[in-house]
Amino acid sequence: MSDSPARVAARRRRAAGTATDFDGARLSLARRLARQPRTTLAASTSVTPTAITQFERGQARPTAPVLAELSLALGVPSDFFRHGQAIQSLSPYTAHFRSLRATPALARDQALAFAELALAVVEVIEQYVDLPAVDIPDHPVSPDAPPSAVAEAARATRAHFQVPTGPISHVVRLLEVHGVLVLRMPDDCVDRRVDAFSTRATTRPLVLLSPMKDDRARSRFDAAHELGHLVMHPDVEPGSKIVESQAHAFAAEFLMPAAEIKPELPQRVDWEQLHAAKRRWGTSLRALVYRAHALGVLSEPGYRRANMQLAKEGNPEAGPLGPPESPTLLGSAQQLLGEHGTTVEHLAGAARLPLPQVQHVLHAGSDTRPRLEVRPA
């Protein structure tokens, strides 16, 4: 009786031997980064989706030929699958995605995989550089808590961060100073439909900002919104409108404390006054109009008319404040390491990660014009 072709192929694979150094988490990472469901990946290799699941869970190891197929299909070198810097697994159930329901699952998985990759790179960097200690206050707010609890959490966070009265100069850097890893998702390797998201279920709190919002005011509000999740919702199930509204309210109070901004808001639609407030507080006209209405300064009809006017004029909003706020932490770390002879290639080698992917992560955490403050060791 002759063997079936599949049986012959399986025998050939076994004869070639299984990979002895194989990290299933890295296969999962590479697959999700490539936005491939297991079925798609299986179709371009000689194994089944079930086998891929087993590889990813560490229940089985691929043979050398299969490893080569996986490597080719996912566009990473075979070495990528060897054990190196451990990959922290991020569950979509622990990450607060803006527009969760509107984000395709594959795009969400891809963004989470990029976050896992970034954490791996950061862990390698932390072997050489002391990054700011994590210092995010805990003010849990349940979804059924009153709005006053959200406002109180925002005020307490300002106090914890020792933010003086008035506007906040740079929200993203404030987060970095307090130990949050902030990245701007690269639009060439993460689906552009993914909006900002954050998680505290990792060794270092993580905020990923959308590459789509090319506007300073919006980037500041996004960062403050994600900070709200980190402070209030570490154990709250993500995705509900209530939870997202709470993060919005947190951002509003954090950036525009009611007691301070109320006298500066117009009682009727006055664009000149709103523009002045925008320039002072670094928030969008939309956010200011919303704030004025929420604080009872602007009437309901005035609020509606102002929004109709803003909708009519569309984006980008009038009175731009400049490019979005960008993170600096990883760029500064890279510069510091470079000055002491450690290159990106070294980091990639130490993490056993492909150089281009490490560069992607460093770029996502860098300003185009990084500035560095080095404390003597």
Add this chain to the structure above:
Amino acid sequence: MTQWDSAASAHLQAVRSSLRDTGVEELLEAHVQAVWRRNVDGYDPLLGDTPLSLGIDCSENLRELLLRSCAGADTAWRSGGVVASTVDRSLRLEAAGVRLGLMKAPPAQTRTPDWTSATFHWEQESEVRRSAAERNSAAYLPVESDQADRQLTLPLESATGRDAAAMRDFVVVWSGQVEPALTAGWLGLPSLGRPGWFAVEQLWWEESSTDGARRPEETPQASSHSFADLPAPLPSLRLRNRRDTAADGQSL
């Protein structure tokens, strides 16, 4: 030839000076602005409000408020010698020896009314306004007017003279825009025929540095207290020393 009759314009300016001197002009402007802003605050197209309903509400409010002000102890009105009354539900103010009607210009794209529009063809308008135009046209019979495009439908049988200063009926026309809530006002001498005015002069024009949220020019520099002027914090980084690294089993 000018847009307005020069003799009528001269009379208009003289009356306007009196109204300004007695404070009536300022009071009218203040009332119109206050009423317009308050109504604009509540103006909500989503609830069925229209530019017409907004104008009607304002006109009703102005009539009632001005009547109350004049009847009450408002010393400003009293010192201006203003007497307010209604004729067929229309407000009539008497001040500086003339009669003033108040009229909201029809909603338009701009605040400046089209003075030649059918709205100002008084023959088709209310009895009150038509009567005012008739009285002016009867008092002033400019056989050889220097006003451009004046079509003389006169003489009226009741016409008595050719003295522009004899005209006593004026209309304060005002208009408003919603975003931002701004008003403008004019004083006019209505007439029969075309155009429906012997002369018109602007009383006020509220200015705003911006119309709508969109600014035509670049945003000016932020104030010294803006977020952009504050120093941005920088995360501090420190190279781990060799002992730290060795203890972790790593090397550069």
